[in-house]
Amino acid sequence: MGFVRDIGPVFLLQTASISDVPAQLVQSQPFLIETAHENAKQGESAPSLQLTAAQLFQLADSARDAGDYVTAETAYRALAGNPDIELRSEARFRLAMMLADQMVAREKL
Known part of the structure; x- marks a missing residue:
C-alpha cells in the first residue's frame, strides 16, 4: 500500500494511485475516495x-x-509516532x- 507519514494534524498516505488501496478498504471507507478526489482537484503532484x-x-x-495485516500494521505504526500520548x-x-x-x-494451526 505505500507509506504513511505524520505531517502534523493529518497523516499523509502516499500511494501510486487510489487503486493501490485494497478494494475492501475503499468500499468500507468511502472517505478514501472523497479525499483522493479532493487532493486531485487541488493539484497534488504525487497521489x-x-x-x-x-x-x-x-x-x-x-x-x-x-x-490485511500489513496495511493495518503500517497505519498503527504511523499513529504510534504521533506526538499526542493518547x-x-x-x-x-x-x-x-x-x-x-x-x-x-x-499456534492453533
Missing part, C-alpha cells in the same frame, strides 16, 4: 491521501478486520492486540 488520526484508525481497523498509546495497544491475535491463530 496521496491526507487522513486525520481518526480516519487512519478507521483505515487500520478496517484493514485488520479484512485480514493517540500513541491507543495505536500501540491496537497493534499489540492485533499481533497477539496473529500469534494465537498461528
Whole structure:
C-alpha cells in the first residue's frame, strides 16, 4: 500500500494511485475516495491521501478486520509516532492486540 507519514494534524498516505488501496478498504471507507478526489482537484503532484488520526484508525481497523495485516500494521505504526500520548498509546495497544491475535491463530494451526 505505500507509506504513511505524520505531517502534523493529518497523516499523509502516499500511494501510486487510489487503486493501490485494497478494494475492501475503499468500499468500507468511502472517505478514501472523497479525499483522493479532493487532493486531485487541488493539484497534488504525487497521489496521496491526507487522513486525520481518526480516519487512519478507521483505515487500520478496517484493514485488520479484512485480514490485511500489513496495511493495518503500517497505519498503527504511523499513529504510534504521533506526538499526542493518547493517540500513541491507543495505536500501540491496537497493534499489540492485533499481533497477539496473529500469534494465537498461528499456534492453533
